[in-house]
Amino acid sequence: MSSKDIALKDIFEEVPYRFSKLLSPKPIKELLPTNLPSTELRVDFLAKLQDESILHMEFQSFNDPTMPWRMLRYYTLIAEKYQTHNIKQLLVYVGNKKLRMKSKLKLKNLTFSYEVLDIRQIDCKLFLESSDPMDILLACLCKVEDEDYLIYRIIKTMEGMSEEERKEYFLKALTLTELRPNLRIRFTEEVRHMPIVVRPEDIKLPKKELKKDILYRLGLEEGKQIGLEEGLLRSAQEMVLTLIEGRLGYVPEGVSDKIRSVKDREFLRALAKRLVVAEDVLKVLKEELGI
Incomplete structure (x- = not known):
């Protein structure tokens, strides 16, 4: 599980007041256990509303083509556990790429659907x-x-x-x-x-995944205590590479090494701003990096 997913689950376990009020069709009466019967599956958020209906929410940070099947599986298990079909399902997309997930399944003997919300549609x-x-x-x-x-x-x-x-x-x-x-x-x-000082043990991830994690890239090394300042340059470099991959779907050959050789944070920050709005990303990279 990625650090983003862990952070999201931690946040939504605490039921942010305005968010739940905004998305719930009725006031929440009580929170329900998120583990589902006879399986190892857990949902992200489950609650009983004042009208005795069930609200189920999932929070997704990337486009998963199997999402309709997952939501159907969750629906049947929730319906079985609470003996009701009065269930509202909402998939909240929090990713940065364009939302591409479908909201329904249409089979020969079954039509199933749920609501999908891109969180970027909500005014902060x-x-x-x-x-x-x-x-x-x-x-x-x-x-x-x-x-x-x-x-x-x-x-x-x-x-x-x-x-x-x-x-x-x-x-x-x-x-x-x-x-x-x-x-x-x-x-x-x-x-x-x-x-603020963070240590590797502060990040609740397996060691194999830790090296891919954003906080590790900020400069955390096993057994060493490092403040935020030392990791800013590496952070800026990684964010530019993330932007490039997000806009193009890949990082062109030679760009990764070029970006990681840049030691000027202000340059990287200005480059990131250009990449966010650029119509021609490759042109920007050629102008700024000489690639």
């Missing part, structure tokens, strides 16, 4: 004034028009926390903003002087 202003710290984090994934104010609200929220709470909140924010590369670069630049 709906969450920014919430008193719930998790709502502020969710704003990172929504439609953002004022990045400066969003980052200000995240930092302001951390100021009132204990050292351990602040570190945990920071880890979640950093991981979630990996889904929004340009925002993440801005965020790491703004918080680089905050007294």
Whole structure:
């Protein structure tokens, strides 16, 4: 499981108030266990509403062509467990690439459908004034028009926390903003002087997956305690490569080595901004990198 998925599950276990209120058709009466009977399957969010119907939500960070089958499997298991067909299913897409997942299955003897929501359709202003710290984090994934104010609200929220709470909140924010590369670069630049130190054991991932994780790329090494400042350059390099791959679907030959040889963070930040809006990504790379 990726660090993004872990962070999402942690956040939604705490039921951000405004998000659940926004997406739920009725007030939530109680949270239900997320494990499903006779299987090892778990759903991301399950609740009973005031009208006794069931709300099931899944949060997906990439396009999965098997999603309709997964949602059907979840539906039948939920219906079996609670002996009801009054179930509302919602797939919330939080990824950075274009949403391409289908919302229905149409077979010879079965038609099945559920709702799909791209979280980028939601205005982040709906969450920014919430008193719930998790709502502020969710704003990172929504439609953002004022990045400066969003980052200000995240930092302001951390100021009132204990050292351990602040570190945990920071880890979640950093991981979630990996889904929004340009925002993440801005965020790491703004918080680089905050007294936050993370260690490899802070990242709840198997060792094999740790080296692929964003926090490891920030400069964490096993047995070594490193602050944020040392990892900013590597972070900027990786975010530019992520943007290139997101826009083109691949990283052209030689570009990876070229980007990792750049030692100027301001140049990388300016390049990232150009790549986000560029109509011709290859042209930008040729102009800026001489490739």
